[in-house]
Amino acid sequence: MSAPPPSLGRRMVRHYLSRVLFVVAMGLVLVFFALPMLWLVTAPFDADPSLTVGWPDWTLANFAQLAENRYALGSLRNSLILGVGTMVLVLALGSLAAYALSRVRIPGRDGLLYALLLLSSIVTGTAAMVPTFQLMTQIGLINTQIGVILVLAGGVLPTVVFILKDFMDSIPKSYEESARLYGASPLQILTHVVVPTARPGLAFVAVWTVVQVWGNFLVPFLLLRTPESQPAAVLMYTFYTEGGQPDLRLLSAFSLVFSVPVIAMYFLVNRRYGFRFHGGIKS
């Protein structure tokens, strides 16, 4: 025996009820993710920021106070050095390695890539904290930006090689073969053909690397011992009041200044290079 079909009225009620519940649920999810963002854009302008989101008592005093901080501006510069340095190193080495891995047949290539990917999480990870510190002390790179750049680059390179190799696999070989037939040298093929066609992939990797480095706390915290050389992500850790409470005025203002470059970079790179692929291959 089957239940009689629900009447039109009941179906309407059920329909609207489910719509309302859906919207409410989505609203809650939205609020959950939007609150930290709201805090980030309101708290820096609040004369007395707290950990709650509220209508701010508008002021720019927090930024003035930040400007007076001895290390704030320098730390941003340090972050930039680390980010750009790592990016340049990673792009140069990663693109060459990825190109070679994509075009040359090596037995056990995929296994090698997966092993590297797995190990990379250890190199920059917490597990290798002590050996990394010792290694850098031994070779005299402790408390230098170069040391941090090398460790960070080592950490992201496997992932970068993995992503770029995949990207270069998708570039038809006939581009390079065509250039080769006209007598282009391997270096010319790389600069005239491979890099320009792989540019969206390289742009993505560049941005991704900078973001990774910009937000990395552990490695620079371990390896840089003086506040003058520390990047922004580490400096934030020192923003306490004399009473030992987090200094929310400084923290909030600094957080905003800290996030703006990354967002700006995304838009800039997207406009200039575009995360897209325009084909010249008829298929």
Next chain:
Amino acid sequence: MAAITTTALVKEYPGGVRGVDGVDVTVADGEFFALLGPSGCGKTTLLRSIAGLESITEGTLQIGDRDVTHLEPGERGVAMVFQDYALFPHMDVADNIAYPLKIKRVGKGPRRTTATEVGEGLSLHGLMQRRPAQLSGGQQQRVALARAVATRPEVLLLDEPLSNLDARLRLEARTFLKELQRELGVTTVFVTHDQAEALALADRIAVMKAGRLQQVGTPREVFSRPVNTFVAGFIGSTPMNLVEAETADGGVRVAGAIAPLPVGAQGAVADGAPVVWGARPEYLRWSTEPVDGGIEAEVSVIENLGASVLVSAHSGEVRLQLVVAEDDEPSPGDRGWVVATPRRSLLFDSESTDLIG
């Protein structure tokens, strides 16, 4: 300009698979030469070996009077148009055409001039600033051709030049390609799996199978005197009728009837020999009256070809196809006689599949 000569050319892949297996072929200076065969027959591998994109395992390759077997692709004086055209997506049409000149360190000014000249010769004016993605398939192909001929190569290689075009455009491009080749007089080798394309374009055709040459000859030779049943079946827009038969009474016993002995086989085969009898559908005639030497058959299927129809007729187990003009079109179920001309039919050895005559 230069001739191409391969001597016992072998391309062996790791694992022992031979893509090209002992090919001896000479392409004359200025000739339009087709490599024809089904997919996987080694025709593209042979082309790429000539280009230098595949290393040659054994044998030698000569272009003009130079041995280029072990030269880099850039040193061979060859240009190639790839099946996917491989136009650089980040360069405009002019830069694409001028790219070979850039490698040869020609200055930017002369480079642009040559690109414009060559482009105009291939009716690309007004498109010089476009990116490849903004061009139609036909235009992309012409850009690829312009880039290939911009440096006046001695040898032009084309990998499936027409396969990426629409059917209608393909006919236009075919004529255009032939005109261009005649105009430049450049030795041209092209790869195709489409026999109609090879017959229409080439001065000579090399038919390949499993890395080996089956036959090299003019389109007419390959069409009318195929050296074996493979070539016979591969060439022709409607496949040749190939029927197991037996010589008897000075003729050929095909499906119970005695067809006249092909002219070429007269005196070359004794009575009672097992053979394969071959006749192209275009060369068979349909008769509603009994004809001496005709094979009685019943029409089963009719396919319209426009001005003619392709008739499939059965005589017992044997199926014969023939092309009939639209006015004489029979209907399915009709009985009649399939008549072969001795001058236009062939006999093959049933064992080796080679042509007897």
